[in-house]
Amino acid sequence: MDTSTNITYLTLEGHVELEKYRYVYFLICLFVYILIISSNFVVLSVIYTNKCLHEPMYIFISALLCNSLCGATAIYPKLLIDFLSEKQYISFEACIFQAFVIYTYGASEFTLLTAMAYDRYVSICKPLQYSTLVKMSTVKKLLFLCWFVPSCENSITMILTSRLHLCKYKLDRIYCNNYSIVKLSCDDISINNVCGLLVLTVAVFPPVIFIIFSYAQILTVCLKNSKDFRNKALQTCFPHLFIFITFTVTSCFEVINSRFDNNVPHIFSMIMSVENQVISPLINPVIYGFKLQDIWSRIKKMVRRKKANIFY
Numbered sequence: 496m497d498t499s500t501n502i503t504y505l506t507l508e509g510h511v512e513l514e515k516y517r518y519v520y521f522l523i524c525l526f527v528y529i530l531i532i533s534s535n536f537v538v539l540s541v542i543y544t545n546k547c548l549h550e551p552m553y554i555f556i557s558a559l560l561c562n563s564l565c566g567a568t569a570i571y572p573k574l575l576i577d578f579l580s581e582k583q584y585i586s587f588e589a590c591i592f593q594a595f596v597i598y599t600y601g602a603s604e605f606t607l608l609t610a611m612a613y614d615r616y617v618s619i620c621k622p623l624q625y626s627t628l629v630k631m632s633t634v635k636k637l638l639f640l641c642w643f644v645p646s647c648e649n650s651i652t653m654i655l656t657s658r659l660h661l662c663k664y665k666l667d668r669i670y671c672n673n674y675s676i677v678k679l680s681c682d683d684i685s686i687n688n689v690c691g692l693l694v695l696t697v698a699v700f701p702p703v704i705f706i707i708f709s710y711a712q713i714l715t716v717c718l719k720n721s722k723d724f725r726n727k728a729l730q731t732c733f734p735h736l737f738i739f740i741t742f743t744v745t746s747c748f749e750v751i752n753s754r755f756d757n758n759v760p761h762i763f764s765m766i767m768s769v770e771n772q773v774i775s776p777l778i779n780p781v782i783y784g785f786k787l788q789d790i791w792s793r794i795k796k797m798v799r800r801k802k803a804n805i806f807y
Contacts, residue, residue, distance in 0.1 A: 502587075502588075503586065503587035503661060503664070504585065504586055504587070505584060505585055505587060505590050505664050505665070505666045505676075505679070506582065506583060506584045506666065507577060507583040507584065507585060507666050507668060507669055507671075508583070508665050508666065508667055508668075509666070509669040509764075509765055509768075510577070510583060510669055511762050511765060513578070513583075518578075520578045521575060524571060524574050524575055524578065525575060527571075527777070528567060528571040528572075530777065531563070531564070531567045531776040531777055532564065532567075534777065534781065534784070535560045535561075535563060535564050535776065535779070535780045537780065537794065538556070538560055538780040538783055538790060539557055539560055539561070541790055541793045542554075542557050542790070543557070551629050551634045552611070552614055552615075552618070552731070553790075554634055554638075555607065555610055555614060555634070555638075556783050556790075558607055558638055558641065559604070559608070559611070559738075559779060560779055560780060560783075562600060562603050562604060562607060562642075563600075563604075563775055563776035563780075564776070565596065566597065566600030566601070566771070566772055566775075566776060567776045569596040569597050570593070570597065570670050571772070573585070573670065574669065574670065577669070583669075587657075588657075590666070590671035590676060591653050591656055591657050591671070591676065593670060594653065594656075594671040594673045594676065595649050595650070595653045597671075597672065597772075598645075598652070598653075598673060599645045599646050601746060601771065602644075602645030602649060602698040602699075603641055603642050603645045604742055604775065605698060605699060605702040605742075606641040606642075606644060606645060606698075606702060607638075607641045608702065608706060608735065608738065608739050609702040609705050609706055610637045610638070610641055611735050612705060612706040612710065612735065612739075613637075613705075614629055615709070615713060615731065615732050616709040616712060616713060617629050619716055619717070619728050619732075620712050620716050645698060648697060648698055651690060651694065652673055652690055652691050652694050655686060655687050655690055656673055656676055656677055656687060659676075659677065659679075659682050659684070659687070660680060660682055661679045661680055661681070662679070663678075663679040664679065666679065668765075668768065669765055669768065669769070670768070670769075672753055672768075673687075674691065674753050675753065677691075699746070703743065706739055710732070710736060713728065717729065734782045738775070738779055741774060741775065742775050745770050745774055746771060749767065749768065749770065749771055752764055752767040752768060753768070
């Protein structure tokens with residue numbers, strides 16, 4: 496704690512053998528971050544530059560990719576700086592802000608996946624009503640809610656955390672999360688724990704229940720229709736379902752890891768803590784880029800034009 500400027504600093508002590516492997520960590524982290532930015536940007540640029548893709552499904556995909564970029568940017572630049580720094584520290588306020596952005600990214604991922612499930616549900620189960628139920632104005636409202644609601648939910652927990660008095664200043668993590676910050680306090684943290692559990696429940700369970708319900712309905716409709724209809728429906732639904740399952744599983748691991756990190760090897764705990772900022776931001780553009788023919792065909796055209804410009 497810096498008493499001269501009245502700013503509280505926390506040291507991040509979760510790094511594993513940083514002195515020995517700092518440049519290896521830096522290069523790996525930099526490569527992953529560049530790969531995340533470039534892969535997401537390629538799909539976003541394809542959707543943006545092709546007006547025929549300015550439809551609800553692709554707009555939701557763009558929002559999901561933008562959310563992934565926000566989540567990755569909340570952690571990678573700070574990690575890269577820490578890898579090359581002699582001391583790894585962060586101010587209490589910046590730590591809370593980083594945790595807020597990461598938590599909002601995670602909660603927004605679930606709300607965006609829910610909005611995409613609604614879009615697929617109406618498209619397949621109620622095709623005649625699609626233009627009425629999924630208008631562009633509806634898409635804008637859904638996108639606003641997908642980010643606004645998680646921001647409000649996480650603001651409550653972060654405000655409660657910011658009011659705590661700390662008696663410890665060493666964070667056994669490589670980035671900030673709310674539960675790790677709360678454990679540094681000497682105050683009664685029962686309210687924080689209850690609020691955190693409540694926010695987690697509201698942020699995760701309603702979206703998961705709705706997505707499961709919507710896909711149960713989609714499956715029922717697919718089984719009643721022709722093989723061509725099933726193939727086309729499943730082709731558009733598979734990327735969304737795969738990403739939903741992957742993100743849900745990795746999120747469960749992160750929640751369990753943050754609560755029981757003292758009972759697992761430290762290096763395993765650190766790997767598990769960053770998986771959501773690695774797996775989802777990398778998988779999302781790859782899955783949507785390869786599995787949706789409208790996007791993949793335009794990516795191939797873009798690559799061919801780039802090659803032609805190089806050779807001519």
